Each structure stands twice: as C-alpha cells, then as structure tokens.
Amino acid sequence: xxxxxxxxxxxxxxxxxxxxxxxxxxxxxxxxx
Amino acid sequence: xxxxxxxxxxxxxxxxxxxxxxxxxxxxxxxxxxxxxxxxxxxxxxxxxxxxxxxxxxxxxxxxxxxxxxxxxxxxxxxxxxxxxxxxxxxxxxxxxxxxxxxxxxxxxxxxxxxxxxxxxxxxxxxxxxxxxxxxxxxxxxxxxxxxxx
Numbered sequence: 001x002x003x004x005x006x007x008x009x010x011x012x013x014x015x016x017x018x019x020x021x022x023x024x025x026x027x028x029x030x031x032x033x
Numbered sequence: 034x035x036x037x038x039x040x041x042x043x044x045x046x047x048x049x050x051x052x053x054x055x056x057x058x059x060x061x062x063x064x065x066x067x068x069x070x071x072x073x074x075x076x077x078x079x080x081x082x083x084x085x086x087x088x089x090x091x092x093x094x095x096x097x098x099x100x101x102x103x104x105x106x107x108x109x110x111x112x113x114x115x116x117x118x119x120x121x122x123x124x125x126x127x128x129x130x131x132x133x134x135x136x137x138x139x140x141x142x143x144x145x146x147x148x149x150x151x152x153x154x155x156x157x158x159x160x161x162x163x164x165x166x167x168x169x170x171x172x173x174x175x176x177x178x179x180x181x182x183x
Contacts, residue, residue: 001038002045006052010061010080017049017078023106025048025099026074027035028067030055 034095043099048075075102083109097127101136108143117143134168137161141174155179 006027007013017024034040044050053061055070065074065082075084084102104119120140124133141157144150154177161171162178 001041004035004041004044004050006050008052008057010051010053010058010064013049013051014078014080017076017080020049021078022049023047023078023083023103024074024076024080025044025050026065026076027050027052028055028062028065028070028072028074029052030070 034090034092037092039096040092040099043096047099047103049078073098075099075106077106077109081109093127094130094132097123097130097132097136100126101132104136104139104143108139111146113143113147117147128164134161134165134170137164138170138174141177151177 007016010026013024016022035044053067055062062068067074069087071089072085072087074082076082083105084098086098090098100119100123104116104123107113107116107119117140120136120143123130123136124140127133137157137160141153141160144153144157154174158171158174158177161168161174165171
C-alpha cells in the first residue's frame with residue numbers, strides 16, 4: 001500500500017486539486033512528526 | 034487512523050491530502066479558523082470548505098466521515114445523483130456510525146433535488162424514524178412526514 005503523500009503547502013495542493021478535479025483533505029495536527 | 038490500509042486507500046483514491054502542523058504552519062490554522070487538533074476539513078478542489086470534524090475518531094467512524102464529506106462536496110456543486118450515491122453508501126455501509134442518520138437525511142434531500150418529488154422526503158422521514166428514532170436528523174425530517182389518513 002502506497003503511504004499517503006501528504007502535501008504541506010496549501011496553495012500548491014489547491015492547484016493540484018483543481019488540475020486533478022479532486023477534493024482536498026486537510027489534516028490539522030499538533031502530533032509530533 | 035492513517036496507517037490503516039482502508040484509510041490510506043480511500044485517501045489516495047479520492048483526495049489531495051494536505052497536512053498542516055500547528056508549529057510549522059500556524060497561518061494555515063488561522064486561514065481555516067482551526068482552533069483544536071485534530072481537525073479534518075474536506076474542501077472542494079478550489080479550497081472551499083464543505084465539511085469538517087474535530088477530535089480523534091476510530092477507523093470505523095473516520096471512513097464514513099470522509100465519504101460523507103465527499104457527498105457534501107458533490108452536493109455543493111449540485112451533483113445531486115453523485116451526492117445521493119455517496120450519502121446512501123455511507124448510510125448503508127456504516128449504518129451504526131454516528132454520521133449514518135445525517136447521511137440518510139442528505140440522501141433524501143439529494144434525491145428530492147434530482148426529482149423534485151416530495152415523496153423522496155416523505156420516504157426519508159419514514160426511514161429515519163424506523164432506523165434512527167432518537168436522532169436529531171429524524172426530528173429535522175419529521176416535517177416531511179405525510180400524515181396518516183384519519
């Protein structure tokens with residue numbers, strides 16, 4: 001299973017979502033990475 | 034929940050995933066008005082929020098919430114058939130989840146939006162009363178019920 005490739009930049013992710021016509025999943029966290 | 038294969042597969046298939054850490058990107062928290070973690074927001078492709086939930090959820094609750102959010106995204110762009118299918122799938126696949134009754138409510142609304150047939154709402158109210166008598170969504174749908182003939 002491919003791990004989730006989390007993006008970190010909001011505007012870059014929005015551009016990709018527009019191109020791929022996908023919804024965005026925004027995960028707001030304070031957990032140690 | 035993200036290491037779970039079911040969650041990973043669902044996220045990879047349906048979303049552009051974005052992780053915003055409080056220490057790395059507090060501006061991101063401010064931009065979306067997030068004040069607690071974990072918070073999950075599902076937004077459409079333009080970045081407009083369509084659904085959010087706050088607090089940890091186990092996989093069995095997390096997955097239906099994600100799919101419910103996709104229903105909200107479809108609903109917001111007036112894709113009534115897709116929205117109904119999403120909401121109904123949530124209600125039927127995860128009938129014991131906390132979001133199931135809300136999903137059934139919105140499935141009925143989505144069907145009504147497609148057909149403009151008020152029986153879609155009446156049937157939804159009946160189904161909600163039968164399956165989820167204590168849900169707030171059953172109360173909200175109660176105005177759709179057709180009175181029994183006297």
